[in-house]
Amino acid sequence: MTAVGGSTRTDERKGCGRLTGSARPTSRDVARAAGVSQATVSLVLGGKWHGRVSERTAHAVRDAAGRLGYRPNLAARNLRLGRTRTALMVVPALTNDYFARVYTGAARVAAEHGFGVVLYPSPAGVGPARDPFGSAQAAIDGVIASSMAADALAGIGGGELPLVMLDSGPAAPGGPPTVDLAVADGMRQVVRHLVGLGHRRIAHVAADIDAWTFRVRTATVAAELAGVPGAVLTSERCPLDVDAARAAALRALRPPAGQARPTALLCDGDLLAAGACKAARSLGLRLPGDLSVTGFDDFALAAALDPELTSVRLPAEDVGARGMTALLALLDGEAVDSVELPVDLVVRDSTAPPAV
Numbered sequence: 001m002t003a004v005g006g007s008t009r010t011d012e013r014k015g016c017g018r019l020t021g022s023a024r025p026t027s028r029d030v031a032r033a034a035g036v037s038q039a040t041v042s043l044v045l046g047g048k049w050h051g052r053v054s055e056r057t058a059h060a061v062r063d064a065a066g067r068l069g070y071r072p073n074l075a076a077r078n079l080r081l082g083r084t085r086t087a088l089m090v091v092p093a094l095t096n097d098y099f100a101r102v103y104t105g106a107a108r109v110a111a112e113h114g115f116g117v118v119l120y121p122s123p124a125g126v127g128p129a130r131d132p133f134g135s136a137q138a139a140i141d142g143v144i145a146s147s148m149a150a151d152a153l154a155g156i157g158g159g160e161l162p163l164v165m166l167d168s169g170p171a172a173p174g175g176p177p178t179v180d181l182a183v184a185d186g187m188r189q190v191v192r193h194l195v196g197l198g199h200r201r202i203a204h205v206a207a208d209i210d211a212w213t214f215r216v217r218t219a220t221v222a223a224e225l226a227g228v229p230g231a232v233l234t235s236e237r238c239p240l241d242v243d244a245a246r247a248a249a250l251r252a253l254r255p256p257a258g259q260a261r262p263t264a265l266l267c268d269g270d271l272l273a274a275g276a277c278k279a280a281r282s283l284g285l286r287l288p289g290d291l292s293v294t295g296f297d298d299f300a301l302a303a304a305l306d307p308e309l310t311s312v313r314l315p316a317e318d319v320g321a322r323g324m325t326a327l328l329a330l331l332d333g334e335a336v337d338s339v340e341l342p343v344d345l346v347v348r349d350s351t352a353p354p355a356v
Contacts (some may be wrong), residue, residue: 030045073130087115088142090325109321146320193294202262203265206218214268242271245276248272292352309353310350319341
């Protein structure tokens, strides 16, 4: 080996196989350093080694790549595979904390596999969504859609792109795989919590949105309370907005003459619960002494309210991560099963036994 201008270069005639100071390391260099084949390097660095390569070998490959400063030539790989390594995530709105957390989970998994995620709000909230690229098939590899109907996405890529649905309802026969939340179970947990405290007059402050998740919430509350002796359920619908929820809660708390006011407000979301709390205070009602309030989502807002809000915690980042994992599997030609993720009721100080 000879020195040239303070750096080293390979003496190819001697077959030393070492890198020059400025040469870009290749997968062959990584394979040689790790003592494995180039095919093994490709499996490990492409994230496809599970079940094919041992954990020890995978660690040796990653360690060698790190020491050499090796970075895969993604441009060449993408050209060879005909991929852009970009996924599109379609959501109803960018202002909702839930979708921000879903995106965070999806983007984390995507980055681990050299993918990027473009976040796109559907203009009408639930669809139909127009193609943001003019020709999505030329710009992205697949679509993840959260809280939307599959037919609302037909305009993106001509409906021909690989698709994974999140929080949009069970998969239809022959439809795209889904990652859903156990929304019905979450609502059952809320109802049973309130009933267990002794509440029988419950008002449902429901989101006025025609989406699977809210239809399930409404149906579950009604079905669960139908089996409770003496239970009286009323309902007020409103947009997902604090002021609208305040108005809806005021209507619920001012029943017609001769009817007793509810002792609990069961809200479809934490934003609605915040509005309900404002309504209660404007009427001079103490929380939870005079009125119990529950939410759904368990945003940071739930712990910021006073009293802190009893709410259903949704694993939003896990939803995004599982959705991105499913899309990557589809792109690799693998079969993907639909899944339902559990949710948990977090009991805080906004609920207590009714005073009367």
